[in-house]
Amino acid sequence: MNTPIKTLKISSAILLFLVLSLVITQSTCVNDYKVIDNMNDTSFELVNQDSIRVQFPEDFHGQYVVLGFIYTNCPDICPLITQNLIKIQKELGYPANVQFLGVSFDPKRDTPDVLHRYKEVFKVNENINFLTGEPIIVQNFMDSVRVRTQVSMRTNTESGKEIYFLNHSDKIMVMNPKGEIIIEYGGSMPSIPSLIVQDLQSLIQ
Amino acid sequence: MYNQTFLLSSVSVRTEIHLLIMLLISIISPLMVGCNNKLDHSKLVFEKQNILADSSMDNMEWNINVDNAWARPTKADMMSAAYFKLENYGSVPDSLIRVSSNSSKDVQIHLSYLNDGIMVMEEQPFVPIQPTEQIFFEPGGYHIMIIQPINDMNVGDSISFLLHFNSGKLIEKTIQVGNPDL
Numbered sequence: 001m002n003t004p005i006k007t008l009k010i011s012s013a014i015l016l017f018l019v020l021s022l023v024i025t026q027s028t029c030v031n032d033y034k035v036i037d038n039m040n041d042t043s044f045e046l047v048n049q050d051s052i053r054v055q056f057p058e059d060f061h062g063q064y065v066v067l068g069f070i071y072t073n074c075p076d077i078c079p080l081i082t083q084n085l086i087k088i089q090k091e092l093g094y095p096a097n098v099q100f101l102g103v104s105f106d107p108k109r110d111t112p113d114v115l116h117r118y119k120e121v122f123k124v125n126e127n128i129n130f131l132t133g134e135p136i137i138v139q140n141f142m143d144s145v146r147v148r149t150q151v152s153m154r155t156n157t158e159s160g161k162e163i164y165f166l167n168h169s170d171k172i173m174v175m176n177p178k179g180e181i182i183i184e185y186g187g188s189m190p191s192i193p194s195l196i197v198q199d200l201q202s203l204i205q
Numbered sequence: 206m207y208n209q210t211f212l213l214s215s216v217s218v219r220t221e222i223h224l225l226i227m228l229l230i231s232i233i234s235p236l237m238v239g240c241n242n243k244l245d246h247s248k249l250v251f252e253k254q255n256i257l258a259d260s261s262m263d264n265m266e267w268n269i270n271v272d273n274a275w276a277r278p279t280k281a282d283m284m285s286a287a288y289f290k291l292e293n294y295g296s297v298p299d300s301l302i303r304v305s306s307n308s309s310k311d312v313q314i315h316l317s318y319l320n321d322g323i324m325v326m327e328e329q330p331f332v333p334i335q336p337t338e339q340i341f342f343e344p345g346g347y348h349i350m351i352i353q354p355i356n357d358m359n360v361g362d363s364i365s366f367l368l369h370f371n372s373g374k375l376i377e378k379t380i381q382v383g384n385p386d387l
Contacts, residue, residue: 072283072284073283073284074284074326075277075284075285075286075315075348075350075351075352076286076315076317076326076344076345076348076350077317077324077326077344077345079277079286079344080344080345080386083384083386114283117280117283118283120280121278121279121280121283148322148323150323152325152326152327153326153327153328155311155313155328155352157310157311157352157353159310161310163352163353165326167320167323167324167325167326168323168324169322169323169324170319170322170323170324188324188344188345190386
């Protein structure tokens, strides 16, 4: 026969078990991000805005990397993605152990010189680099991170020069120190920087 | 004989009278027509004045403003975009059909939007605006694409645009270069 004291003890034990379970679950989930893409399967030889060769992902092993995907002829969305990279870096306090990359999916036009000028426009910190490369390599890179592009329209300036624009994926990703993409966000949304900062802060701890 | 002569003379008299009447009519008719023309002309003037009066009424009712304008910094020959709020304080609908500027090789009205995970950008032939409506040209939506500006666009610079409306109205706007988001 259950006495009131025995019932109370059982109830307390169950409550304690539930609380402990919740605490353990929360503590293990904080840094538990599923691997979206393992970038170590292939190595990509790219080049930054200063024409310095970059081997991706090897050159970034041991660091968190925040990756945005852009093209410099984009007047509206890509500047927002670039701005978000800048905001994340600023809100994190310019951490030396987090690298920021803006990778161009328009390598034919986005030469290192063009990327250099683009970087000057945004007056970005040294830890933000813009990458380009041989078109076939960049295409393979974009396929590996599932960034899609498509020529949206072609227009002629008054001088008759043709300009084309691209429809494109809108992404910012976080790669962990092992070269694995673990988080993917919408790239241009205003709310993204605070979310990424929150996630990175929990990861870097 | 007399009768024949009388008849002949009376016929000739009638003919002369007819001729005389016709002559008078031919003289008076142009004068009458001239008078009618004068009346018609004054009527046209009157109608034209009415149209002008209607136009001036349209002027009173057409009231579209451009506020909070800014343009993104960029380098010469690269790309930029301008943003603003278009607001129709008037009582007549209209459409923004074109934007022009001497500061760049071309200027176009564009719209960005997300479609199935892809950011899409399309040129817009016009942007309608109804009375009391506000249209926000802002990042990630409507924007004025500045294609290859002639000079660098640095923070603090300004560039001028001419906004063309379907009604024929024009708004000249000088826009500051800056970036309120950073």
